[in-house]
Amino acid sequence: MLYEFDDAGALLKTDLPFPRRTGKVRDVYDLGESLLIVSTDRISAFDYILPSGIPDKGRILTKTSKFWFDRLGVRHHLISTDVPESLAKQFDTAPLVGRVMVTEKASVIPFECVVRGYLEGSGLQEYKQTGEVCGNKLPAGLVQCAALPTPIFTPATKADEGHDENVSIDRMIADLGSELATDLRDKSLHIYKTASAYASQQGIIIADTKFEFGMVGKEVVLIDEVLTPDSSRFWAADVYQPGQAQPSFDKQFVREWLSTCGWDKQSDPPSLPPEIIAKTKAKYEEAYRRLTGK
Template identity: 60%
Template sequence: MGLNYPVRQGKVRDVYDLGDQVLLVASDRISAFDYILPSQIPDKGRVLTQMSQFWFETLEVPNHLITTDVAQMNLTGDVDFSQLEGRSTLARKTEVVPIECVVRGYLAGSGWKEYQQSQTVCGISLPAGLKQASRLPEPIFTPATKAESGHDENISFERMVEIVGPQMAALLRERSLAVYQAGAERALEHGIIIADTKFEWGVVEGEVILIDEVLTPDSSRFWPQDQYAEGMSPPSFDKQFVRDWLEQSGWDKNSQPPILPDEIVEKTRGKYIEAYERITGRTFAW
């Protein structure tokens, strides 16, 4: 892209090091089953960037956002601003806390699998009789270790204390639960259940702030309230069409993934945009 900065490329995002700031550029790449797919989802990066921007500006929590306006970023190099517009975040650089701060409000995914075996989620005991997609009596905090590749690993709160110390662990649990509660209430007002989500936090000049992306379809499980029912896996606003198609495609999940059909790409794009528009009340125009 012509930017004169060190860059680290993740599965779906490029991170440029600008000294005491970082530039996060959300691509349209999409990953599933730990592979980056050969197909992209048009505008996905713009949707995720603008949804995170909405939450950073709406939630009353210290965060890393400086601006998403490319014209204000003072970037150097032969920059194609049309590629950056709408999908770029200039942010404060922090010392990243090496914990994925997961909050679960409903019983789904790996939590549901564990509950069926032991009536626990990440070691936290839950009442008997819950079903798939049941709302939990209250949201629970279930940290995980950050993995550079592959799946993050769930850990106990006690293990988190060993990694980051009791004071930081308690603070991140309290703040993560509070941010989830505020976001979930806002989303529910617009007909979307946030079943679970994960947050990342960083430290800069002694201050703990919210970083990365926040309450997006990539970092959260979004369900339409009008199609929600206990005892089933509700439809979601993320990669559902992609995962479902890959599952029935015959792909072995151990080789280069197949190219997605145009219909799956367009349906997935539509779901991301619908989630953005419903939660923010804004029209996605690009």
């Protein structure tokens, strides 16, 4: 079976006849000269892939990434979002339409390049304990979701299983060398500032985001997804109020429901109710409409 859907029509799994590696959301196929990255409708929370998907989530993520790749003006890996004609001659490719990226092959740099413009999540927890985030000293007295004086670079190691580990740029320099580590920092801050300036005009705050980079030959290339609700915190500027958690365009409804449904977060997660699936899908769609006007 090439494709597996759940009862709501979400694409949960692909099994195409090419070498594959599978992530939490994406199935990546080796086509020889290029990669085929398929964004499924899987959704993860608390490091578990849930048994329910969010219909069309993969298409929204793909369209959002393409929007940013086209707009940012930086070297990236995307070749096309069209399904290769050669595949259509071999099998039914209709479920893939709108959810694939054909990309260059890149050697992945094993760090997530996180940029934070606001204080939330693991950054907030570290700040409360130390007054710093990944070696970045911050002013005293900042509240939850406060805007930082300037965006900060807070890299993380990439974990195959479990949680990524937040580290300082000194750790990146030790592992990658000063030239590459500082180049990744500078590129990440530049992309974040460029994207944030555009998003603010559309009424969206990009609180934080993570980028991934790879090497194509000797070139540093932006890879994976970019500035989606899965890789970023998007907040609505018109209701932003520091000092509390913000409504966001992401998995908020999923996380909240899982935290109150009685699940112990150590066993197999439960299926999501239809209303939670619908609300989550609507948030992803709203983020795309706000950002692109489409």
